[in-house]
Amino acid sequence: MRPILEAYAHYQGSKRAFCAKHGLAAHTLDYWRRKFRGSEAEPSGFIAVEVAGGSSSPTIELHYPNGVRATVSVDLPVEVLQNLITLGG
Numbered sequence: 372m373r374p375i376l377e378a379y380a381h382y383q384g385s386k387r388a389f390c391a392k393h394g395l396a397a398h399t400l401d402y403w404r405r406k407f408r409g410s411e412a413e414p415s416g417f418i419a420v421e422v423a424g425g426s427s428s429p430t431i432e433l434h435y436p437n438g439v440r441a442t443v444s445v446d447l448p449v450e451v452l453q454n455l456i457t458l459g460g
Contacts, residue, residue: 372403379404 375393379400382389390397433441433455441455
């Protein structure tokens with residue numbers, strides 16, 4: 372799909388004409404444009420954090436649908452935990 376998306380980026384006509392020429396539905400072209408734009412986007416605000424030393428406190432690991440994993444202490448205030456869970460929904 373990348374070659375088609377690159378061709379569309381340089382195409383001078385309408386989206387409808389481009390899609391007809393390449394046998395695509397407009398929503399398919401839009402889907403792939405969003406998908407590739409998201410994969411090349413700047414970091415989403417998550418940064419790597421290194422913790423020195425070990426932690427013996429129990430943790431909870433959250434697995435988000437986009438593949439992000441967050442490990443938090445069970446001592447985390449329930450309001451913060453609720454916000455983190457809501458982010459994944």
